[in-house]
Amino acid sequence: MSVESGGSAPARSIDRASPVPYYYQLREMLRDEILAGVWPPGAQLPAEAEICKRFGVSRTTVRQALAELLNEGLIRKEKGRGSFVAEPKIRERLVERLTGFYEDMVAQGLQPSTRVLDQRVVEAPRSVALMLEVQPGTDLIRIERLRMVNGEPIQVVVTYIPYSLCPRLVEDDLETQSLYALLEGRYGLRIARGRRIIEAVAATDKEAQLLGVPRGAPLVFLKSVSYLTDGRPVEYYEAKHRGDRSRFEVELIRVASAPSADGTIPPCSELPRAWGIRIGTQGQE
Numbered sequence: 283m284s285v286e287s288g289g290s291a292p293a294r295s296i297d298r299a300s301p302v303p304y305y306y307q308l309r310e311m312l313r314d315e316i317l318a319g320v321w322p323p324g325a326q327l328p329a330e331a332e333i334c335k336r337f338g339v340s341r342t343t344v345r346q347a348l349a350e351l352l353n354e355g356l357i358r359k360e361k362g363r364g365s366f367v368a369e370p371k372i373r374e375r376l377v378e379r380l381t382g383f384y385e386d387m388v389a390q391g392l393q394p395s396t397r398v399l400d401q402r403v404v405e406a407p408r409s410v411a412l413m414l415e416v417q418p419g420t421d422l423i424r425i426e427r428l429r430m431v432n433g434e435p436i437q438v439v440v441t442y443i444p445y446s447l448c449p450r451l452v453e454d455d456l457e458t459q460s461l462y463a464l465l466e467g468r469y470g471l472r473i474a475r476g477r478r479i480i481e482a483v484a485a486t487d488k489e490a491q492l493l494g495v496p497r498g499a500p501l502v503f504l505k506s507v508s509y510l511t512d513g514r515p516v517e518y519y520e521a522k523h524r525g526d527r528s529r530f531e532v533e534l535i536r537v538a539s540a541p542s543a544d545g546t547i548p549p550c551s552e553l554p555r556a557w558g559i560r561i562g563t564q565g566q567e
Contacts, residue, residue: 294311295337295338296308296337296338296339304339304343305339305343305344305346305347305350306347306350308333308337308339308343308344308347309346309347309350309351311337312327312333312347312348312351313351313354313356316351316356316357316367317356321367322367323367323368323369323370324366324367324369325366325367326363326364326365326366327348327357327364327365327366327367329364330344330345330348348365351365352365355368355526356368358526368526369434369527392431392432393431393432393433394429394430394431395429395430395431395433395457396427396428396429396430396456396457396458397427397428397430397457398425398426398427398456398457399426399427399428399438399492400424400425400426401423401424401425401426401452401456402423402424402452403421403422403423403424403445403452404421404422404423404424405418405419405420405421405422406418406419406420406421406422406442410422410442410518413442413507413515413518414442414444414507414515414518415514415515416444420444420445421444421445421446422442422443422444422445423442423443423444423445423448423451423452424440424441424442425440425441425442425443425456425461426438426439426440426441427439427441427456428492428493434494434527435492435493435494435524436493436523436524436527436528437493437521437522437523437524437528438489438492438493438521438522439519439520439521439522440519440520440521441461441517441518441519442517442518442519443465443516443517444515444516447469447471447516448465448468448469448471451464451465451469454468465516465517471510471516472510472511473508473509473510473516473517474509474510474511475508475509476506476507476508476509477506477507477509478504478505478506478507479504479505479506480502480503480504480505480530481502481503482500482501482502482503482525483500483501483503483522484497484498484499484500484501485497485498485499485500485501485522489501489522493522493524495524495526499524499525499526500525500526501522501523501524501525502522502523502524502525502528502530503520503521503522503523504519504520504521504522504523504530505518505519505520505521506518506519506521
């Protein structure tokens, strides 16, 4: 098996005396080669027949191993062309610390860029007004942006900020600077905490065109409210991330709770009703 762009493939073979299934052994060997850089991002893997010949396994075994790598996100398939090593997913943090997209990407040594699609003052729709704790019809600054990493579209995000907090923001250049840095540095709005929920959705025609994915492709849908130090909501956004290029990391911390008078542990606080979600306690440990 030739290696066109990468190091030499290590001499490994299927252990036929092992109780471990052949497809699993093959998956691990191919996975190790990908992670070691033998097959760099974008490189095409050998044809199924070539992998069968190299490892002495059936095509069914090869297909099962490749399917596992596909589900793991390490490879992608192109119809009529074969399997390719997938680009590494972009990491973003959900809980560990409250940062913006720009800050997250720079911290990873990546080059973020932004194209502003819309930036204007609008009247608050009822659903957004509930999130920002303002009256429906209140003036908000609506900002729609296409976010990119190293020139590749990654997310479409729509942000709402109360106009009264920073009227001049509607005129600021948001393509060359971090929104969070601007809010804190120019307007003195220090973001202290946030609440986020995450779900999966399918790409609409518009989202597919902007993100360069097929219509109906899986997207990660993130909703977030950010709060100032005095507890006032300052920002609500809805971001849709490419599912094939995004990965979110969450750090969980166990906090001891004091039992109530009846001996039960009080549940965590519920999200605002506008989220459309209620937190249950059944089955929690």
